[in-house]
Every structure is written in C-alpha cells, then in structure tokens.
Amino acid sequence: MTTTVAAAGLTVRHGSTRALDGVALRLTDGVTGLLGPNGAGKTTLLKVLATAVPPDSGSFTAHGEDPATPAGRLALRRTLGYLPQTPGFHPDFTAFEFVDYVAVLKELTGRAERHREVRRVLDQVGLADVRGRRLKRLSGGMRQRVALAAALVGDPAFLVLDEPTVHLDPEQRMRFRELIAQAGESRTVLLSTHQTEDVAMLCHHVIVLAGGRVRFDGTPAELTARAAGRVWSSAERAPGARAGWRTGTGAFRNVGDPPPGADLLEPTLEDGYLLVLDEETAEAAA
C-alpha cells in the first residue's frame, strides 16, 4: 500500500522530559491504531501530526505535504480532520451551526455547497434529526459524534482521532467503530485508543508507543503473535507471569514466560500489547 504519512525522528521535549523521542512511522490508507499507556506520548504525537504542536526535531509529511513550511502546513491542514481527546464545543450553537462553523474555518466558502456538505456529514454520523438542536441539549455521545462530523467535514484525506470512544457507553462505542471503520475505507485514519478491542476490530495496522518511543509497528496479527506461546492457564497465579488474572472460569490467565508443560492459550492482541509494554518497562529498568 502507498505510504500517505511518513515521520522520522520526531522529538518533542517538555522541559527535561522527552514526550516523543525520535518517533518514526509510516501510515497508509485505512485505520491505524495507536496504543500506549498514559503518558506514552500518544496525544503529543497526534498533536504533532495534526500540526497543533511543532516537533523540536524530526520531520514528517502527510499526503506529500511537509508542515515545516507555512505553505506545506497550510496544504496539509487542507487534507486534515482532527478530533482531539477532549473536543470543545460552543454550547449555544446548534449541531449544524457548529459543524458549519468548522467548515467555514476549513475554507469551504460556497454557502450552498458548504451547507450541503454539513448536512452530509451530520447525516453520516447519524445526527440528521437533531442538527437544529443546541449542543448543550445533546448527550455526551451525540456531542462526540458532532465532533467527529466536524472532523469529517470537507472530506479530509487524513483523519486524526484522539481517543474518540473514551467516554462512550458500549453501544455508542460500537456505533463509533462502524463510523471509523467506514471512514478508513477511503482515507488515512490514525486512531489513538486505550481500547485494544477497538484496534483488534478496526485496524489494519497498529503502533504501540511507550516512553515517547515506538515499541511496536506492525499488523494486529503480528502484535497478537508476539504473545504466541506466552499465554497459559493455571490454577494459581504463576510466579513467572508478567501479568495474571483470575478469569470467569476460576482459572488464572497468565501472560509472560510459561513454565514447561504449561496449558497454553490462544493469545489476544491485548496479550501482545501487554508483553510489548512489559519489554519497555524492563528496558527502562535496565
């Protein structure tokens, strides 16, 4: 697949801390999941890629545009849709007005065309019926869909979504997954999330970030494969397990280095993710 977004050596410092430390990545069309613990640098990376924060060093291009120059940054922003972790709203605006406002800021100038586009994205996120309702009267899930509509308006080629499902209930999360999956059919989507099941269900590509560095870059299957032969069941918590918990059956599910003859289980993406993080922790300790 053609690389649409490529970054190399992205570094962002917050005082003496490196929020990003030489991050390199390549994205293609489709949904890429960005996993990582709190403080891993996910939001900082997304802000850099969304041109909200310039990197202290390193560079990236998106759809051939280099944001290091004003013209390149402007061109990149024309292809960008960004949904921040905690999107803000103008509560007195209607859903239509808010998305229309964002559309204006995206320089969709023809009024009739723009309004058609706003109606399209609101319909797309399932808010056609409430587009005239003020945002302060919408539920949190609906507001999040308004924010997604705002990110989608103008049909951006590169969509940056920072934990869009974090405050949603399971049903709303499921609906959001549908929207994101379909958005990824025709564009590059970078999805930051704590939900490994989101990545397992949505993404063709996953990046694990920890301590400001890329710890894994591959497919969900490859991440899952990291745990192959390293997940086993036992009656009690195994002493050598990196992580272990009692499951609903009463047996312990252990992730780590199994003892000989252990009862191996089918690994999940989350198991692979835990092991990647564990390696990062061990490396940091060393």
Place this chain on the structure above:
Amino acid sequence: MTTALETPETQVTPDSGRRTASVLALAAFEARQLALQIPMVVLGLLYLAYVGYQLAGRDEGMAAYPVLHDTDRATQGGPMLLCVALLACVHRAALLNRRRGVEEQFSVLVMSAPRRTLAHALSVVPFAVGVGLVVGVQFGWAASRPGAVGHGSLAELAVAPLTVLLSGAVGVLLARALPHAATPVLFVIALAVVVTLLGGVTGGAHGVEWLWPTVQENGGTPVPGDLLGRPAAWHALYLTGLTVLVAGVAVLVAGGRTRALKAVTAVALAATVAGVAGQTPGPSAALQAARKAEAEHPQRFQTCVDRDGSRYCAYPDWTGWTADWARVVRRVRAGAGGEAATARLTVRQRIEAVTDLTTDATLPTSPVHGTVTVGTQWGGNRVPEFAVGVARVLVAGSERTAESMCDARTITTLWLALATDPAPEDTFRHLRIDDSLSGGAAVLTPDGGSMGVTAQQTQVVRELLHAPRAVITSRVRAGWADLTSPGTTTAEAARLLGVKVPKGADDCASG
C-alpha cells in the same frame, strides 16, 4: 442511526485562491451570530424605535422644517448604545473559542488566527451598513420635507456607521490584547473616566473633544452652513484611519505578519494622524471673522425678495422659508389698523455672533423702524413667536421701541398675533414661558428674547380671545391710534375694546 458512509455528492474542495472569500464567509457567519445576541437585539430595536419615534414626530413643529446641515450630525448619537453592545458582543465572539477550550482544536484548521481576527473585525460591517441605511432614511426623510433647508454633509452622515465599525474593531483588539471577559466593561469605564478627566484638564479643548467618535455640538440655534466650521471630513478620515488601525493592530497581535497587513496598518496610522492634525486646530480666525460679519452685517450676505409689499431677507440656505414668513405677516397685518395695515415691513433673518455651535443666545433687538427679526428655525412655537415679533413692530414701530411696552400696546400686539391663530388659547399658553394662562409672564419673541405681559394684560387678552373675532377686529382698527399709544393703559384698552376691565394697575415688573 445512519452509519453508512456516503460519497459526497459534491466534492467541496477548499481553494487557496478563495482565501478572501473564506474570511468573508466567516465574517458573515459571525455577523449572524452577533445578530442573535440579546444585547444586540434589544439595543438594535431600541435604536430603531428611537429613530422611528423621531421620524413619526416630523410631521409638525420645528422638525417639519429641518436644517439639513444640522440634521446630518443629529444622526450620530442614536447608535451609541448599540456601539457599546457591539463592542462587548464582538469581544465575546472573538474570545469564544478560547473560553470554550476549542482554540487548539481550531488552530489546526485551514483559516489562521490572524484571518479569523480579520473576519471578526469584518463581522460588524453588516451592522455598519444597517446603521448607514437608518442614517440615510433619517436624513432622506428630513430632506424630503417641503420645509427642509440647507445641505447635509456626507462626512457627517458617515460618522454613525464609522463608529459602529470602530467599536467592532476595538472589541476585537481588546479580545486579542486583553483576553478577559471583563475587559469591555473595564474599557468603557476607563474610557469614560479618561474622557471626563481630559475634558476637565483641557477645559473641553477642541482637539481633545474631537478625539471622541461623535461630536454633535447641539443645543445652539442653526447658523449658515458655511459658518459651521466643523472639520467633518477630517473627522471621517480620523475615524476611518483609526478603525483600520485598530483592526490592523488586532490582526498583528493575532500573529499576522504579511507585508500587506503592515502596509495597510501603516497607511491607517498615517490617516489617523492626518485626521487628528486636520481636526485639532478648531475654528480659524477667518471663520470667526466670517461668523461675526454675518451676524453683524447680515444684509451683506442675504438674498431679499418682495412679497405683498414687504421685504424678506434670508441667508442663502433659508430663502425657501420666505413664503411661510410672508403668510404670517399677511395674517397679522390683516388685523391692524391705521398705517400699520399697509406698512412695508422688512423681515430680516438674523443669527447670533457664535463662537461655537452650542451657543443659544438672545439677539439684540433691532432699532430699525419696520424691521422684524426672524431666526433660523421655523415651525412649531417659532411661528407664533414670529407673529408676536411682526405684531410688536406693527404696533410699536420697531423692536427696540417695543422693549419698553407695558400698556395697551402689549394687548394689541398679542391680539394681532393670536386673533387669526387656529388655536389661540393653546398658542398663548405655549408662547408664555410658564405655559400658563394667568398671571404675569414673559412671552417669547423671535429674537430669542421675550416680551413682558402683566396679569391684567393676560386677563384682557383672554377676554378678547373669547369675544367674537370680527367685532374685536373692527374695534381694534377703529381704536388703533389709542391702542398703539404708550399713554393708553391696560384698563383703558379693555374699555376701548369692550371687554371686562381688570382690577388694579399693571404690575409691569411681573411680566
């Protein structure tokens, strides 16, 4: 819920060549939002109601005879409260993204902060256009009156819409430079304090006074347009320059650094400085001399016309009113007797020797025989005041002679002035400074002064107004010599005219 992603029917592709259009689109969006703000709705409606009320009252009174070179600047004060509301609302709108925590979210959108700032400044343009239209209607309505005289100034008419633009620009600059919700209130208070202090320190110096957006200088009686001496064009330049300068600085504060922006801001600064320099000097010596000359020697500057055997001399702006003056002279003279019934009068328009446009002084009475003073206002109470002025000259011979009247002549004067008035008692009441119909009082005259009327004279005049007019008119004509003689008392006049004789002697000091 619809979750299927559709292909857009129309691909909306932002075009870098349409960046100006996008700023205008945002300005239009923000203007719509501004129009929905409660202070804007309330004060906008109040402004319209105020103007509507003024227009509705123009059918009668002095408003039916507008002096257009005064009417133009009377349009400036109306939208001031709207401007304050606009300043606050634009400030709030420009701070909204920051207050709602969407600044970072929107910072990655195509339109940059400087261009968004420019859009906020432009969002007040529809309101300026609206105020401009209202001003146009106000002035057009006045200019369409048959009694309208003088010429308006485009620069004066531009002040109200320019003030609207300036208030919007100030609101945006405050939002960018001092991003706090309380800033507009503090700014308005600080401005009021500074203006008051400056006014006190400088004693209302012309240059300082004209730094304020609107300088109406009202309260004075109208003077010919060439004597106004208002630096209206300089002031319009100052307001235009200041508006662009403030908006330019706001865009600079927001991060704008383009050469065009810097150039426009520099030009605006130059225009502002030029405007201030042009409007600061105040009335020139030549203007003051012209004001003095036109006040002291009006005949040199006036055009005269003859109507019904009398002469009417008016400043060029006012020649259209001579027919109205002649109608009053004809009406008053119709009741006179003796030589006065055919006397040739000269109606001379006069103005005070003004030093500023707020002067409303009394003119010295004319010593010239047969000359009646008329002012630069007409309609309403000015008409019967002029009738009194005509009558007292017919009775006493001159305004100067009439000053000392406290006898039958006062009664004759008031009878002539009021006898043919459509509502004589009401008019008499309004002519009297105390708006009463009893006791001694001063009756207004067209020179801005007054004529004393005693309680006894008041009583006799009221008796006359209740008597059959034809009867009294014939008695006035028959007894004209006595009724215009200084030696005839009020009581004797009452007897001559056949009405109840008042008790007591005239108390001339009370009039």
